[in-house]
Structures are given as structure tokens and as C-alpha cells.
Amino acid sequence: MLYIMRHGRTDWNERRKIQGRTDTHLNEDGRKMAREAALRYADIHIDRIYCSTLSRAVETAKLFVGERDIPIIYDERLVEMSFGIYEGTEKSFEITGCPINALFYDPAHYVAVEEGESMEELYARTGAFLDDIMPLVEDGMDILIIGHAAMNRSIINRIRNIPLKDFWSGSIENCQMERLI
Secondary structure (H helix, E strand, C coil): CEEEEECCCEHHHHHCECCCCCCCCECHHHHHHHHHHHHHCCCCCCCEEEECCCHHHHHHHHHHHCCCCCCEEECHHHCCCCEHHHCCCECHHHCCCCCCHHHHHCHHHCCCCCCECCHHHHHHHHHHHHHHHHHHHHCCCCEEEEECHHHHHHHHHHHHCCCHHHCCCCCCCECCEEECC
């Protein structure tokens, strides 16, 4: 089986700030969410967790594992999409003409903002990750990926053949686990 989960809540989530690769930490509510997810999904067998190297995902993974004997493997290819100079922007949807909003309103035509990552670059790195782990899943290993909103969507959409125009369909809430295969 292959599962995916988004990290717990951060202060930036609550303030509607664009995080991207900015290394924010879980807030107390996010830590509580991760501990609750550990209980909620305790009956799901996991052989291995692959996790983003960003602190909010790392802490989520560690809290989720708790006392269970599940190895966590950190992989740079699972970091969040880079939103370039717009990382840290608060409530971008309230800013008329803010270029980063195109990612959310029209992802099929999104052009990477300054210092940001394109959809093609995002899909290339997460696709390379999937190429590496899918043989493990096909051999019967149960794997959980812990990551971020856009990065997770690229994996989900690739597996489910969801077109780029529908990139944000069915987003995963913080600490929600979804079975992919």
C-alpha cells in the first residue's frame, strides 16, 4: 500500500501565509493533530515513512511514529514546492493581481514566479521519487509519505491521472492520511 499525509498545522497555516520551502515549525495545535493521527491510524500497517526534510513534516513524522518501530527516511525531493519571492506573503488571495495566485486559480497555465519552481520541475522531482519507491510498493511494502500541500498533490495527481487543470481537487487537510494504492 502507498499512503500520503500532509504535515500538522503551523502558525503560517493559520495566518494564511504562503510557506513553500520556508522552514516553519508545527504549532501546538499541529503537534496535537500529529499525535491524534498516530492514534487514529494506529491499526494501519506501515513498513517505512518517507518524509520531507522541512521541520514541520519532520516533527509530524516523529510524533506520528511515537513509540512504533517505523523507520523514517528523509528525502529532499519531498520538500514543498518553492513559491519564490512570494513565500511569507499573507492572504495572497486578497492582493489583487498577485502572480502566485495563478497557481491556485489556473494551475495548468501557472508560470513560476521569481525564484519559484515550475509545475514541470515539481512533477519531475516527485516523479523521480515515485520511480524509486514504486518497486517497493509493488513488492508489498506499506509506505507512508509525509509532505506538503502542493508536493502531495503532484504525487496524488500523477498516481490518479488527474489533469493539471484539476491540480487542487480533493486537497488533503493537515494530518489526514489518504490511501493512494
